[in-house]
Amino acid sequence: MADSKHSTSPCRDALDNPQVLDTEMEQKLEKKIEFSDDEESLIIRMYNLVGERWHLIAGRIPGRTAQEIQKYWNSRYSTSE
Template identity: 50%
Template sequence: MSDSKHVTTTNNAQYVSDMKREAVLEFSPEEEDIVAKMFRLVGKRWHLIAGRIPGRTAEEIEKFWTSKGSSSKVN
């Protein structure tokens, strides 16, 4: 019985850790540049932009773009 409680506590801690990691999306200056350039070329086709940045998902790209208010960079 105590084992199942431990597993639940461990899973909750992992969930909270994952949420914190997702809340802070850190992109390198090179990645930011790629996102901005690709956005100018293809718009909100996040999957195409993510395809240019190894290890990034379309969801991460979109969250990063909207969190930065980056639409103001597009001119």
């Protein structure tokens, strides 16, 4: 039988190093961010009204977090100067 002391799992690694979990979640988030046309339209309208108050915008879109919306906005509409 294998020695459980030497076996590792992603859950165990995440418990030992919380940054591993954050990195994995962030990578999944970046790959997965897709918004419907209605969501995109609402984000644009809300941004014009309230600016970069991502939590307020997220409050109007069920199932979306402020972080998701901010990353989406920055990847789609940010300007590099």
